[in-house]
Amino acid sequence: MTLPFFNPVTAVLLIPIWSAALLAILPGYRVTARLNVVASLATFLSALSLFVVERPSPGPYVLIDDLNIVFIVLNTFVGFTTSIFSASYIAHELETGRLTPAYLRFYHAMYQTMMFGMNLAFVSNNIGLMWVAVELATLTTVLMVGIYRTHAALEAAWKYFILGSVGIALALFGTILVYMAARPVMGEGQDGMVWTLLVERAANFDAALLNVAFVFLFLGYGTKVGLAPLHAWLPDAHAEGPTPISAVLSGLLLNVALYALLRFKILLAANPASIAPGPLMVTMGLVSLIFAAFMLYRRRDIKRLFAYSSIEHMGIIVFAFGMGGPLANFAGLLHMVMHSLTKSAIFYAVGHISQIKGTQRISRIRGLTVTHPALGWGLVVGVVAIAGLPPLGIFMSEFLVVSSTFARQPLLAIVLVFGLLLAFGALTLRLTSVAFGEPRGSTASAEASYIPMFAHLALVLGAGVYLPAPLVVWFQHVAQLLG
Amino acid sequence: MHSLAFDVSHTLAGGLVLISLMMLYQDRLYSLLNVFALHALVLSLSVAWQAFIQDAPHLYVTAIIALVFKAIVIPVALHRIVKQLGIHRDIESAVGIGPTMLAGMGLVALSLVLMLRVTSDADPLAREDLAFALSVVLLGLLVMVTRRNAVSQVVGFMSLENGLVLAATGAKGMPLVVEISVAFSILIAFIVIGIFLFRIRERFDSVDVSALDDFRGERR
Numbered sequence: 001m002t003l004p005f006f007n008p009v010t011a012v013l014l015i016p017i018w019s020a021a022l023l024a025i026l027p028g029y030r031v032t033a034r035l036n037v038v039a040s041l042a043t044f045l046s047a048l049s050l051f052v053v054e055r056p057s058p059g060p061y062v063l064i065d066d067l068n069i070v071f072i073v074l075n076t077f078v079g080f081t082t083s084i085f086s087a088s089y090i091a092h093e094l095e096t097g098r099l100t101p102a103y104l105r106f107y108h109a110m111y112q113t114m115m116f117g118m119n120l121a122f123v124s125n126n127i128g129l130m131w132v133a134v135e136l137a138t139l140t141t142v143l144m145v146g147i148y149r150t151h152a153a154l155e156a157a158w159k160y161f162i163l164g165s166v167g168i169a170l171a172l173f174g175t176i177l178v179y180m181a182a183r184p185v186m187g188e189g190q191d192g193m194v195w196t197l198l199v200e201r202a203a204n205f206d207a208a209l210l211n212v213a214f215v216f217l218f219l220g221y222g223t224k225v226g227l228a229p230l231h232a233w234l235p236d237a238h239a240e241g242p243t244p245i246s247a248v249l250s251g252l253l254l255n256v257a258l259y260a261l262l263r264f265k266i267l268l269a270a271n272p273a274s275i276a277p278g279p280l281m282v283t284m285g286l287v288s289l290i291f292a293a294f295m296l297y298r299r300r301d302i303k304r305l306f307a308y309s310s311i312e313h314m315g316i317i318v319f320a321f322g323m324g325g326p327l328a329n330f331a332g333l334l335h336m337v338m339h340s341l342t343k344s345a346i347f348y349a350v351g352h353i354s355q356i357k358g359t360q361r362i363s364r365i366r367g368l369t370v371t372h373p374a375l376g377w378g379l380v381v382g383v384v385a386i387a388g389l390p391p392l393g394i395f396m397s398e399f400l401v402v403s404s405t406f407a408r409q410p411l412l413a414i415v416l417v418f419g420l421l422l423a424f425g426a427l428t429l430r431l432t433s434v435a436f437g438e439p440r441g442s443t444a445s446a447e448a449s450y451i452p453m454f455a456h457l458a459l460v461l462g463a464g465v466y467l468p469a470p471l472v473v474w475f476q477h478v479a480q481l482l483g
Numbered sequence: 484m485h486s487l488a489f490d491v492s493h494t495l496a497g498g499l500v501l502i503s504l505m506m507l508y509q510d511r512l513y514s515l516l517n518v519f520a521l522h523a524l525v526l527s528l529s530v531a532w533q534a535f536i537q538d539a540p541h542l543y544v545t546a547i548i549a550l551v552f553k554a555i556v557i558p559v560a561l562h563r564i565v566k567q568l569g570i571h572r573d574i575e576s577a578v579g580i581g582p583t584m585l586a587g588m589g590l591v592a593l594s595l596v597l598m599l600r601v602t603s604d605a606d607p608l609a610r611e612d613l614a615f616a617l618s619v620v621l622l623g624l625l626v627m628v629t630r631r632n633a634v635s636q637v638v639g640f641m642s643l644e645n646g647l648v649l650a651a652t653g654a655k656g657m658p659l660v661v662e663i664s665v666a667f668s669i670l671i672a673f674i675v676i677g678i679f680l681f682r683i684r685e686r687f688d689s690v691d692v693s694a695l696d697d698f699r700g701e702r703r
Binding site: 128158162165166169170172173176177179180183184187188189190192193206208209211212 | 597598600601602603604609613616617620624627633636640643644647650651654655656657658
């Protein structure tokens with residue numbers, strides 16, 4: 001089906017960037033917060049229309065295939081729900097005076113610019129353009145992490161900026177090396193950067209150069225994914241920025257970097273002489289999982305706790321994609337979607353909780369289910385989901401990861417299960433203290449919008465109980481693509 | 484015998500590595516900034532030479548950007564900031580000069596061994612350029628790691644980016660994305676200088692990053 005005057009790809013890119021410009025100019029908090037929601041909804045609907053509208057054929061800059069549609073739709077959906085959450089969250093920040101109207105305008109404009117950057121990274125067919133887009137998305141989040149201008153926020157933003165830039169610099173070096181490896185085959189110029197053309201002819205590339213390139217790309221984009229030795233920016237950035245940004249950082253930005261990594265993994269898989277990226281990804285994934293699981297026990301700050309939980313889950317996802325094969329890839333993809341939905345739902349709950357209680361320290365929060373039933377139980381469901389209990393979606397994807405690993409590498413599966421149990425223990429420990437028991441701290445009523453949180457949790461529950469057949473077929477197809 | 488084209492680009496790229504090493508032992512902010520300006524100047528010469536021998540006029544733009552922004556505007560701006568903040572005293576480096584220099588030499592050796600080995604099929608010009616570029620990148624990283632001062636970390640990061648530009652221009656015919664990334668690097672520099680330094684100053688009366696570490700929040 002084709003529609004005149006409507007191109008979903010351009011819409012996905014242009015709506016955010018236009019609204020960013022508009023939001024930068026418009027005064028007045030109520031109008032801009034609503035406009036932010038409307039723009040995010042429009043972007044989401046355009047992304048959905050990619051399913052029905054005829055896809056553009058891959059050009060030198062834009063590519064839409066089965067792999068990135070999943071990412072784009074997930075991205076715009078979480079972007080949309082977060083904008084709803086953000087409207088109610090930011091209203092409260094304005095009341096308490098933590099943010100001024102001028103910063104708010106800046107915040108909304110940056111929010112849309114970030115969405116633009118992430119969408120651009122997903123649709124780009126050009127490895128250089130993809131790099132630029134990831135860089136843009138990172139820069140905007142750096143600015144938003146530092147928005148409160150407190151000591152801790154500035155330190156977090158600075159650390160994030162420095163580590164993120166070093167990561168992105170290494171990724172650029174890797175990108176240049178890929179071009180160098182491709183040049184003898186592809187000739188000079190544009191073609192050497194176009195991903196679809198590269199994959200077609202990757203078999204003839206210089207394998208040694210490609211290997212080195214992948215190491216740089218893995219370290220570079222891996223920094224953004226938040227893999228263990230390179231994760232240092234992540235807990236700080238999550239803990240100190242505004243909570244809507246923690247939600248999109250965990251739910252979306254990590255996925256963007258992961259997506260870039262997956263594209264290069266496919267590229268390497270097309271070259272038989274190069275190293276298999278699998279073992280590298282498996283190792284880093286497991287290290288992240290175990291490391292984060294141990295770190296979960298020592299957290300005293302509730303947002304930091306869930307930031308480490310993100311590291312843990314990105315570890316599982318990278319592990320699954322590293323194992324490869326149809327089943328593990330399927331599980332990795334499902335886990336990524338489930339993690340994005342659950343983690344952002346958790347951050348929505350945590351955002352309102354920390355606003356009510358006026359603190360992020362876990363020891364000062366008690367008995368939430370008594371004082372704030374909706375928030376408290378929302379958090380309980382979210383944490384139960386993220387800990388991987390049935391019948392929620394993450395249980396299913398974790399089960400698939402574990403069972404596919406048991407079939408092929410039983411020893412690795414033992415390590416994996418150990419990490420999962422460890423993390424499970426830490427999360428239940430913290431959850432019981434926060435959600436149950438004698439209430440502590442302020443009991444002021446919450447002016448929260450519960451819709452985004454419960455919508456996400458409903459989706460996660462739904463996916464755990466029943467996955468629609470077309471979705472399964474789609475994911476299976478994508479898993480095949482990933483090799 | 485090598486051609487003149489090879490010799491000149493080799494000299495310039497090697498010069499960049501040498502200046503990167505010089506950066507490692509500067510113990511005053513002003514002199515670090517001066518060395519960085521020299522670094523950017525040599526980079527712009529090197530890029531211009533590549534533009535000439537590759538017959539790629541768009542690279543002249545990159546050269547001019549490097550010359551104007553990195554060699555003149557940013558060092559001058561940083562000079563003024565350093566003066567205003569009154570932090571032209573010694574740089575507090577985390578590691579002593581001796582070990583830093585040794586580490587730097589090790590990194591150069593490492594990158595030469597690595598790049599020359601894996602690019603044995605590529606044409607010699609690009610191959611040595613790439614090896615030098617990786618050295619510059621790694622040395623930039625080392626500068627960032629060994630300095631505690633926010634300004635010198637930014638300088639380290641920008642010298643790292645110079646290495647990336649060197650690599651990108653050495654890769655013959657790499658499309659326009661180079662310019663976009665160069666524009667981006669300048670943007671980063673401005674954001675850092677404009678927003679962070681002044682805000683950090685506002686909050687801490689210092690741009691020493693170790694002052695920030697006191698507020699880590701969890702390590703109590």
